Structure formats: structure tokens, C-alpha cells
Amino acid sequence: MSFEYAIIVKNKTRLESLIERFNTKAQAKFYIERLGGNFEEYEIEDEIFRHSLNSLQTQLSKVIKNKTIDRQFVSSYIFSAKNIIIVIGQDGLVANTAKYSVNLPIIAVNPDTDRYDGILLPFNISNFIQGVENVLTNKYNSKIMNFAEAKLNDGQRLLAFNDLFIGASSHVSARYKLTFNNKTEQHSSSGIIVSTPAGATGWLSSIFNMAYGVANLFEKNLTIKHPKLKDKDLLFAVREPFKSIRTQTEISAGVIRNNTLKIESFMPNNGIIFSDGVEKDFLNFNSGSIATIGIAKETANIVQK
Template structure:
């Protein structure tokens, strides 16, 4: 089906968030400078982003109807096959967008490659226009990226582009039963991280780094972004009369999902991609199955 609409997804700049917090730019400037900060850096970042946004809208408008939406509207926005999701922002915005576009190819553009790494942003403000022509003539290609899916026993679901966290919403121990394959045990820990290939260089890698330094052995998880498996790790498992620490890491695939039953009376959560507002309650009686998502994310390259 021919693409008719470009839906440009953005996030507030740091300057916009400051003005929202302090009501005016002058008050925000006073606060930052009074604290010893460099307010001009906030202004420069904001200027570059807005300049990039204007350029993207101008070029896309030649071929499509354009709409700019803030990330906060993603959960409620209904994307159709006539839409082209265009992400203009940091890598995390691509991860967040992928969960809501129903597998549509994402056109990801780095608005400021002097500031952002852009691992998930194949295009920048200097070369994105060439890709528009390919999109218009349906000659573009995209990478497949495996996502994870959490399914609760009450039917609620949540997708993750990078990773899931399963555990407490505050600094208390998570209590649960964990099952993978034919093994299961009761555990008490700081929570469980489940990572995709795309997320394996993020939060998961920090846990691996800690294990490597403490044990003086090399611990590295090497997964391609399109690999049909996930990897889980239990953070700081505690052994006691009522909890064990034998199941601490492993791979997840369609034949071996991860099953976790919550023993937390309150404050149990499952959130994805580091966004704590994007969560499922995971309290006593809840059972979650973590496995591969039904479809993959697609990023135009």
C-alpha cells in the first residue's frame, strides 16, 4: 500500500522540559546558571534540534502529509499501513516507537550527530533526503530486529525493543518463582533483566561487566539484532532457607520461554526499555511468560 502520511515522532528537548518545569526560559536560565551549569549548551541543543526538525518537515512535505507528535502520544496513536513513522531524536526514541507501530518500517534520523551516537539512527540531517526518494518509489530496505514480549496470566501484554526489567518498583527485594525449561526455583533478588540482541550492549552488558571484573573471567553476550532468542540474567540473587540461586542466566527462545510467578504483595512491576511509566503491575498472583514477540521491528537502512 502506498505511503501517504509521514508521522514524525519527537521528544521534548532538555530546554523545553526546563521551561515546562520553571514556567519561563528566564527562570530556567537563572536556575541552571545559579547552579553553575552551562545554559548555552541547552540553548544550542534546542536550536540544532529545531533546525533539523524544520528541514525534515520541509523535505518530507514534498511527498507526504506530515504530522509531528510527541513521544507521550505513542501509546494512543493508531498507525496504519499508509503511515511512515519517522523518528527524529535519540536512540531510545527508536526503541520506544518500535513497540507501537505494528511492524511498520521506521525511518530513523539523527538530528545532531555531533551529540548523539545514533546506533539505531542510520540517517542524519545531511543524508536523509536521499532515502526519501527510495521510500517514495518503494525501493528501500530495512533491518529486522527481534523484540521481546511479556504476557501476563490476565492477558495483558507488553513489548520490549531492548530489555525488560522484572522486579520491585523500589529498593526492596523481588520475591518470585522462576522457571525455564524443566528447572524452577523460588528466588529473592534485585530483579531480572531480559535482553534482546539490540539491547545486549546496554543494561545487560553492565551486569556482565560486573561479573567479569569480580570473577576475572570474560563474560560477554554476543547476539545479533535479528537473532530469534533473548537472554536473561538475575541481579544479585540471595540464597537463604526460602530462596535459591541456581538459575541465574540463560537463553530464551520459542521452545524455552521464561516463566515468572510473583510473590510480591505490592510494588512488583515489569517495565520495558528503561521507561518506568511503560509498565505492568506484577504483584502476588501474577504469572508472566517472557518470549519472542510475534513480529520484528523494522528500521530502514
């Protein structure tokens, strides 16, 4: 395949978002410092990112034509088969971009290795261009990663690179019927998290941290063992399940492997399914809706070093 254009995907820095909110940098600074915050931290973060982005664009322009788009436009951007996608930002930006990448090679770049863990970001500003050159010569290594899929009984569907949330859009309890491995329960909970292997170190890990933290009050010196999922596994966990006369709690977690999880909404309104922490990317999940959760046919193509 002949690649002709690189698409750089970035997100706004926290400072840019503050300036949008308060109109000027001076007003944003006044607001943060009046509340006792350290505005310098926002400035340093922004400066490092801008330096990294400029370096990336300069290096890339010597190798291939390119243009930069903001994350908010990714869902409506039509990627071409002749595009390489370069993501520069935090891990979540890779997840948000991958869903729309149509399996094009994604080179994920960590712009600030002192600030971001970069679990999904194998490259940095010093070595990413080698990844680009490898893709251009079709000599690159990549990891094919699977998406989770939520499919509704009306045909709508939503993909997730890291995780799906199924529940209520506010902090009220979610009410639904859950069917897994031929067993059915009615639930009242804070919603369900469904995680892919890529997302196991994200939102799902916080659920393990909470569960072990509570258990450790009564059983000392527990060691947290985070799940190691196979490529086409999904792990679901019910958040704060409540047991009552009408609701059960025996199905509180499970691995979806060559099967599916079915959830029927009992919420007259405010039911929702969203993916990868982006609440604007959602499906309504109200009474009458039935969601089937499983592995999607689509995949993401993440370039490796």
C-alpha cells in the first residue's frame, strides 16, 4: 500500500481548555490562583506539549505530507486508505481515535514521558519517525487490537477500544436485567463496566483498586492481581450491585469469551451506553432497549517499535 498523507491527531491541553472557558489566559490564571491552584503547572504542561507537537510536525514534514486535526473532529473525519494516523497525546486519545481509524496504521506518540504513563504510546518524539519510515516501506510491526461492541435490538451499535459503560446518565441507580451464561438476574447498581484487554489498565483497574482496598480493611496484606485477558476476551464488572427483594448480586463479574452478555434496560429515561470515557459518544439505553455485548468485527492496527 502506498501512503500519501499523515493525519496528526491531537487534543487540547488543559491550558487551552481553560482559555476557552475564561476567554483569556490572564482571566484563567486569576481564577486558578484565586482558588489556591498552581497555574504554572498548566503553563509548563502546555509548553512541553507545544514543543513536542512542533518537533513532530517538523520531522514529519521531511518525510511525508501531513495535516493536524483536533480530537473533536475525528468522529466526522473520513480517513483514506492512503493515510497514516499519528496520535500525539495521552493514552485515551489513542482509544478515541482507533474507533474511526478503519484499521489504518496508528503511530501513537507520548509527548511528555515525565507526565504520562504511555501504556498505549510506544513512541516518543525522539523515535517516532522510525516508526513512520517503517510504515512507509511496509516493514513495520503492529499489534492488532479488538474492539468491544454494544449492539442494540434496534440495530444501533457502539464500539469501544478500552471500555463500555452501561448504566444511568446521572448518579441514580441503574435498573436492568442481565443475562450471562444462561443465568438471568435483575440488578440495581451503579452500572456495568465492560473492558477490553487494552482497557484493563484503565477504568477497570480502578474497580480492582477499590475492591482490594475495601477487602484489605479486613484481610491484611492482600496483593492486587490485575486481570490478564486474552486478545478476544472482555471482562465485565458490575459497580456497587445492590441486593434486595427484587434484585440479585450473584452475577457481579465475568469474562466474555466466545459468548455474549445481554442487558435489558428497565430505566424509563436517562439510560445510557458510552465508550472510552467519552459521554458525548453514546447510545440511549431506556426501557425496551436490549444490548448485546461482545467482540466487534473491526480491529485497530497499532504500530509497535
